[in-house]
Amino acid sequence: MKRVATWTILIWVAVSGMHAVKAGRVADGQAPPQRTQSPSTDGKLNIIAFGAHPDDCDQRAGGTAAKYAALGHRVRFVSVTNGDAGHQTEGGGALAARRRAEAREAGRRIGIDYVVLDNHDGELLPTLAVREQIIRQIRLWNADLVLAPRPNDYHPDHRYTGILVQDAAYMVVVPNVTPDTPALRKNPVFMYFEDGFQKPDPFRPDVAVSIDEVIEKKIDMMDAHVSQMYEWLPWVAGALESVPKDATGRRRWLRETRAAQPTAAVKAMLAKWYGPEKGNAVRYAEAFEICEYGTRPDQAMIQKLFPFLPK
Ligand SMILES: [Zn+2]
Numbered sequence: 001m002k003r004v005a006t007w008t009i010l011i012w013v014a015v016s017g018m019h020a021v022k023a024g025r026v027a028d029g030q031a032p033p034q035r036t037q038s039p040s041t042d043g044k045l046n047i048i049a050f051g052a053h054p055d056d057c058d059q060r061a062g063g064t065a066a067k068y069a070a071l072g073h074r075v076r077f078v079s080v081t082n083g084d085a086g087h088q089t090e091g092g093g094a095l096a097a098r099r100r101a102e103a104r105e106a107g108r109r110i111g112i113d114y115v116v117l118d119n120h121d122g123e124l125l126p127t128l129a130v131r132e133q134i135i136r137q138i139r140l141w142n143a144d145l146v147l148a149p150r151p152n153d154y155h156p157d158h159r160y161t162g163i164l165v166q167d168a169a170y171m172v173v174v175p176n177v178t179p180d181t182p183a184l185r186k187n188p189v190f191m192y193f194e195d196g197f198q199k200p201d202p203f204r205p206d207v208a209v210s211i212d213e214v215i216e217k218k219i220d221m222m223d224a225h226v227s228q229m230y231e232w233l234p235w236v237a238g239a240l241e242s243v244p245k246d247a248t249g250r251r252r253w254l255r256e257t258r259a260a261q262p263t264a265a266v267k268a269m270l271a272k273w274y275g276p277e278k279g280n281a282v283r284y285a286e287a288f289e290i291c292e293y294g295t296r297p298d299q300a301m302i303q304k305l306f307p308f309l310p311k
Helices: 002-024 056-070 092-110 128-140 156-171 212-223 226-236 247-258 264-274 276-280 299-305
Strands: 046-051 074-079 113-116 145-148 189-193 207-210 285-294
Touching: 046 056, 046 128, 046 156, 056 074, 056 092, 056 145, 056 189, 056 207, 056 212, 056 285, 074 092, 074 128, 092 113, 092 212, 092 226, 128 156, 145 156, 145 285, 156 189, 156 285, 207 264, 212 226, 212 247, 226 247, 264 276, 264 285
Parallel strands: 046 074, 046 145, 074 113, 145 189
Antiparallel strands: 189 285, 207 285
């Protein structure tokens, strides 16, 4: 009798262990994402953002993430590729390891979680396998709000990240899809990052967030991506000589070159959410457009999802 009970326990431990590994399936050796508490039990939001490369989310939503983190909400950034191609002198596994470490450090600097999925940089396709990775991430994070690029972009990895998240936007609630990870009962709100592409449609912001008081945090975050900000991006732009050598000069240079002024459309949204006077005075902002898939938020839900907007 005792032997039977011991075997039962051993088998149960083995099976549940296998299930945990499969459900997490972060193929680059990181620990599987932990299930978070539902916002209904502690009043905190679960925000997840997807970018193609380990610095994309930072540039589009790093300031907003810092604001969530400061209020105790949970934010996870996910890079769908491992960044193992975009560099002029490095590549492969060594570059992927460097990029993963930079992403982790960027997350640490503002108090958010950062996951890098192990898909090759420059080769991302909207396959069923990657869609399932995205579905698992959204479910395990128990997301209230999902941020992602729009599917119109010069870079195929960015474009397909947008498609992959769109393709997950309904499937996260379907129990028979990716059944190794329990389906969400409530579809999150999905929103797009800002971009400058005009065709077929320009970005139309629905929410604009002032990040003036956290701009240094955002710069901190971008500064952690040394191989991107100070090596690859300036090299590919033919401007490697313009990168300052000293730490203070580099941060100033990042602020000057990577923190753009709000566009007219974003300014109009700032005026809507903050009032004309306060909105006009905003120097740095991040803006988001509601995706037509997933839950469509009304004004009250937007206020809830962006708790730092003035009431
Ligand atoms: Zn990118």
